[in-house]
Amino acid sequence: MTESAILFSEAKKFIPGGVNSPVRSFSGVGGTPVYIDHAKGAYLYDSEGKQYTDYVGSWGPMIVGHAHQDVLDVVNETAAKGLSFGAPTELETLMAKKICKLVPSIEQVRMVSSGTEATMSAIRLARGYTGRNKIVKFEGCYHGHSDSLLVKAGSGALTLGVPSSPGVPAAVAADTITLTYNDSDSVKQTFAQIGEQIAAIIVEPVAGNMNCILPVPGFLETLREVCDQYETVLIFDEVMTGFRVDKHCAQGLYNIKPDLTTLGKIIGGGMPVGAFGGAHKIMSSLAPVGSVYQAGTLSGNPVAMAAGYKTLELLSAANFHQHLAEKTRLLAEGIQAKAIAAGIGMSINVVGGMFGLFFSQDDHISSFAQVMRCDQELFKQFFHGMLNEGFYLAPSAFEAGFVSSAHSDADITATIAAAERVFNQL
Numbered sequence: 001m002t003e004s005a006i007l008f009s010e011a012k013k014f015i016p017g018g019v020n021s022p023v024r025s026f027s028g029v030g031g032t033p034v035y036i037d038h039a040k041g042a043y044l045y046d047s048e049g050k051q052y053t054d055y056v057g058s059w060g061p062m063i064v065g066h067a068h069q070d071v072l073d074v075v076n077e078t079a080a081k082g083l084s085f086g087a088p089t090e091l092e093t094l095m096a097k098k099i100c101k102l103v104p105s106i107e108q109v110r111m112v113s114s115g116t117e118a119t120m121s122a123i124r125l126a127r128g129y130t131g132r133n134k135i136v137k138f139e140g141c142y143h144g145h146s147d148s149l150l151v152k153a154g155s156g157a158l159t160l161g162v163p164s165s166p167g168v169p170a171a172v173a174a175d176t177i178t179l180t181y182n183d184s185d186s187v188k189q190t191f192a193q194i195g196e197q198i199a200a201i202i203v204e205p206v207a208g209n210m211n212c213i214l215p216v217p218g219f220l221e222t223l224r225e226v227c228d229q230y231e232t233v234l235i236f237d238e239v240m241t242g243f244r245v246d247k248h249c250a251q252g253l254y255n256i257k258p259d260l261t262t263l264g265k266i267i268g269g270g271m272p273v274g275a276f277g278g279a280h281k282i283m284s285s286l287a288p289v290g291s292v293y294q295a296g297t298l299s300g301n302p303v304a305m306a307a308g309y310k311t312l313e314l315l316s317a318a319n320f321h322q323h324l325a326e327k328t329r330l331l332a333e334g335i336q337a338k339a340i341a342a343g344i345g346m347s348i349n350v351v352g353g354m355f356g357l358f359f360s361q362d363d364h365i366s367s368f369a370q371v372m373r374c375d376q377e378l379f380k381q382f383f384h385g386m387l388n389e390g391f392y393l394a395p396s397a398f399e400a401g402f403v404s405s406a407h408s409d410a411d412i413t414a415t416i417a418a419a420e421r422v423f424n425q426l
């Protein structure tokens, strides 16, 4: 038995499925999850000391690489002053100001401790603000695991085949309308029928929880138009895309201004953090100014603020995203070329530091239905082949991949060479 297998078997006795988040169990690909001992830069090291080049990056947060010295320094300095006070600190204001400066649609922001909390709170705020109950989401998008949003969801819910979870009351799910991503007509039709009842549209501006699907031209624009027309709150869930695809998030890249934005992952630099923010007129409905309630014992935690603030400073460097995007494109195109040379159909999507590989004969993948038609068996074999070679990809065909600024050109070249060897064995 490997060290990971021993650790996993012990974990399963005391933790459901052995893990604290389902996809980590490798249920999407089979086999035993790799137990991580430590990480540095672009690399993970397992409990036996094997090195893996990491394209998961803790599912997005580690955009400047693991254990970046500048981030560790501020975390250590801040922790030495105390871990949590439950009272305001100046760091929270610095963090809020930084987010407001980088994301033009955000005038005020509230910190929470996870992406799930951010989206759940944004939905409550939109409902409280509009006095309406219904919300629109898109099939295959994942917005965390709160009841209203766990309907036809992506990510682990999709990997495990339970996109709509037992335990979500039918009455709650009934207020969630699920439409097809990138299908503007269905959005227009739904709003023409019941637009006045819809509190919010929540959308991943780039869908990263059904692999990686880019918005087709006009889709995000349509969402903005119908929301303006029906006074519905447009929520961009940028928990994944925020600061990942552009310094100004997906909304900066595509030049669409949502009413509310949810953030997470990168803004915590690896610490547990989320946030939601937007126009002052909506945010002022929140307690203690307004009556929509939301709170958190550890919200705005000083150590998390310090890690996130430093990460945002690092990614604000000139050309950071340009270099990241270039590296990510080279990686995805390189892997695709090797697949095709080996006679394997592969389509790719790339935006900023995020990518999707699709085992498919389709030239271009832009819908949930196309993602579902991809060859999952081939993906599993590819995943395990790469893992064996020392390259750690997301253990699911329904997750985007992430590159960090710590990945060197040599890492990218080595990954493409490994992919070639693996394809030739498939």
Ligand code: PMP
Residues within 6 Å of the ligand: 059, 114, 115, 116, 117, 119, 142, 143, 144, 145, 155, 204, 208, 209, 237, 238, 239, 240, 241, 264, 265, 274
């Ligand atoms: N929204 C999106 C777009 C996400 O990708 C995720 C997590 N992958 C969430 C929300 C939920 O965030 P968390 O896991 O921090 O609760």
